[in-house]
Amino acid sequence: MVDEMAQTVTAKYEDGFLKPTKALDLDEGDVVVVTISGRRITAKDVEVSRSSAGAWRGKVDADKRIADLYRARIQGSAHMFADDAE
Secondary structure (H helix, E strand, C coil): CCCCCCCCCCEEEECCEEEECCCCCCCCCCCCCCCCCCCCCCHHHHHHHHHHCCCCCCCCCHHHHHHHHHHHHHHHHHHHHHHHHC
């Protein structure tokens, strides 16, 4: 009997082994199939990410934007239901 399980984890390749970056929900001796996907993260990738961090700080009122989005959704939904009633 095969007991199906699925987990998505990140791992770092060190000293010839894949080392998960967090604890795995596995029992000692479990056999798993590993599929490797992704790409190498370069120093440039890290620098670009760090240089853009916080770029919008002070330029956008996030709370107001969220409230506006919810208000627009409610108005749009009310309009949809009004059309259905006709």
